[in-house]
Amino acid sequence: MTWSTSRRLTVLPLMGFGLLGALLVGCTGSAGPTPKQSFAKTAFIASNFVDPRLGANEWLPLIPGMQWVREGTTLIGNREVPHKVVTTVTDVIREIQGVKTVLVHDQSTGAGQVVQQSLDYLAQDKDSNIWVLGVATEQYEAGRFIAVDEAWLSGVDGARGGILMPTNPTTGTPPWQIARPPGANGDAAEFLRTQPQECVPFACFDNVLVIREGKAGALDNEFKYFALGVGQIRNEPRSASRHEDIEFLINVTMLSPEGLGEASAEALRIDAQAAAEYPVLFGDVQASRLP
Template sequence: MLAGLCGPGTALTFDRSAFPASPTIDNKWFPLTPGMQYTTTGTVIGAEGTTARTVTHSVTGLTKLIDGVKTQVMWDRDYADGELVESELAFFAQTDRGVVWLFGEYPEEFENGEFTGAPATFLSGLSGAQAGIAMPAAPRAGTPSYVQAHAPAVNFLDCGGAVQENQRVCVPTGCYDDVLVIDEHNPLEPAVGHQQKFYSAGTGLVKVTAVGGDKQETLDLVKAEKLSDAQLRDINQQALILDQHAYQVSTDYARTPNAEVATDSSGAK
């Protein structure tokens, strides 16, 4: 057990028996329904200037066993000025009590269209990495911070905590009156500053802003859509290709079972 990573009382406790045999993630602040795809756009302002950013988050129909827990696979694609800079698989599972946990990330990096590696990869149970809380079951402003994940081998430690509730936020997809604000930061990298993420019940992430740090990133939700069955099958196949490539890139990843297709139906009509 890791003690106090994000302040007093933030030791990580991990209980495999708290997770169902197959992942269902229906936390109202962090729903991951296979076949849903979310697109956010914004800018990153740093010392080198301003970069336009687009991130596409696809909830695949894949599952993957990590650290004894079957997780739901998310596939994110990150574009800077229209060019792919990162393609990432992220792995989530929800306890029977509704707490969503992050079990790892495999982020491939690209430069000028060429794959350069995946040095920030971490998977719970390997190389000292441990899963953490992506979203509490019932987050409340003013409650203690929590560890979102810890991977000392890649200097990854994210701390989160709810700081506001019932906020009104307007983005291109509409205005939301029930918004929960989560503050996130990595105490190992103070120069990065803090991110604040805005979540609406039933939708999930709708906005990201920066508080301090050497890069100021803002993102707004511009599209939330349910993919067709054919589109989900295509997303599944592309994510499986990424999963297979990871075995050639990461020795830790090579120690995990292959991702599997759990569903190829989005339920779209």
């Protein structure tokens, strides 16, 4: 997901919000289990979900206005080009299967041009597990919008949401199904290890969680690194996979009210565009900003 390169958001330093105080606090662990074919089964019960904007999952804090910037490289054809991803938690809510989800906006640029914008519809249950209950993705060519080429919501056409980030994955946590879009096996993940330290351009972090993700039954697509109280700090594709993006955290900020308003307006626009192109999928439910 991407912001237009001509737009600028007003931001305030995250340090002033006290969210980095937990960076050097974490869990200990060891090497994760080998990939398995079975996945942890967590029942989807709408009454078990709470306001998704509480930031209670410390590995993936969903706090409206929180924004991560990661840079690295990607492949366009066989050419390696600079790559940038800006991820923003908005304050826009859409109800899916009776559960309130918060819209998380992603912006991807390659070689300085917008290549993709997308929304993840994320929910939080009472145990602070983060679920993904839908996705809407816009594709761009030469920086210009082409189409919404992917959209699905849990409970429609056989799609099923799943857990994106458990509360506190450890060596004893079974692999988990992330989500299953219509007609697909979907993605899955597993705990790999907790390592003593990982340094990225933004900072060095202690007790970093490393998750292995991939297609269900073939968990060797990429490694993702998470810092406690911060979120994802690194993405590393595996040599045997087709995944092409290498990313390192270069900044994490808390947007000003004006910046959050801009981010939320863009999320509402993408949601409305997807709903216009997929009216049966999105139905009569409207996304909105909530206090």
